[in-house]
Amino acid sequence: SQQGEEDPQALSIQEGENATMNCSYKTSINNLQWYRQNSGRGLVHLILIRSNEREKHSGRLRVTLDTSKKSSSLLITASRAADTASYFCATETSSNTGKLIFGQGTTLQVKP
Amino acid sequence: GAGVSQSPRYKVAKRGQDVALRCDPISGHVSLFWYQQALGQGPEFLTYFQNEAQLDKSGLPSDRFFAERPEGSVSTLKIQRTQQEDSAVYLCASSWPGQGYHEQYFGPGTRLTVT
Numbered sequence: 001s002q003q004g005e006e007d008p009q010a011l012s013i014q015e016g017e018n019a020t021m022n023c024s025y026k027t028s029i030n031n032l033q034w035y036r037q038n039s040g041r042g043l044v045h046l047i048l049i050r051s052n053e054r055e056k057h058s059g060r061l062r063v064t065l066d067t068s069k070k071s072s073s074l075l076i077t078a079s080r081a082a083d084t085a086s087y088f089c090a091t092e093t094s095s096n097t098g099k100l101i102f103g104q105g106t107t108l109q110v111k112p
Numbered sequence: 113g114a115g116v117s118q119s120p121r122y123k124v125a126k127r128g129q130d131v132a133l134r135c136d137p138i139s140g141h142v143s144l145f146w147y148q149q150a151l152g153q154g155p156e157f158l159t160y161f162q163n164e165a166q167l168d169k170s171g172l173p174s175d176r177f178f179a180e181r182p183e184g185s186v187s188t189l190k191i192q193r194t195q196q197e198d199s200a201v202y203l204c205a206s207s208w209p210g211q212g213y214h215e216q217y218f219g220p221g222t223r224l225t226v227t
Contacts, residue, residue: 041221043155043205043218048215097168098216099157099160099168100216101157102156
């Protein structure tokens with residue numbers, strides 16, 4: 001069974017707007033990661049945030065983590081049509097294996 | 113350099129057939145993972161190898177599923193007597209475990225359709 005729930009399930013915005021996706025999880029984690037999946041392709045790692053971090057930036061991406069609420073958010077600023085994809089949060093609950101538990105994903109459509 | 117590759121990319125099997133799915137991880141990556149992704153869902157963990165040792169197979173849905181990585185590099189996921197519910201994309205990922213950092217590199221997946 002999956003650890004996380006993502007919200008919203010689907011999001012449609014115009015190019016240039018910001019997109020925010022939320023993820024909640026159930027158990028204690030070592031770190032939380034976000035992945036992108038383009039239609040028919042494998043997943044691409046975007047960003048990792050450790051359990052002792054609260055915010056992290058990478059280019060147009062900003063991730064926050066609230067371990068007290070067991071939740072995370074991914075913000076994509078100044079979105080582009082090429083950002084159209086499904087986005088998944090994944091939690092690592094053990095540092096010994098790297099096993100990831102994925103959420104259900106948010107499908108983002110960015111209209112040009 | 114080369115990423116994770118998987119073969120075949122697409123597989124159609126009749127119910128009851130056995131299938132074998134191959135994963136070539138990134139050279140030198142110690143850890144290898146298999147995930148199953150149903151349509152419209154997130155990937156679900158199946159099994160994990162560290163080198164040739166299968167350290168976690170808690171996600172394998174039944175004893176019809178078997179995975180191996182005999183020489184610590186290429187891995188094969190075998191599904192015996194396939195059922196319709198086995199239809200999914202099977203993803204392989206590899207990583208070089210660092211200090212609490214486990215970015216995984218995913219292959220393109222094998223889409224299995226059981227008819």
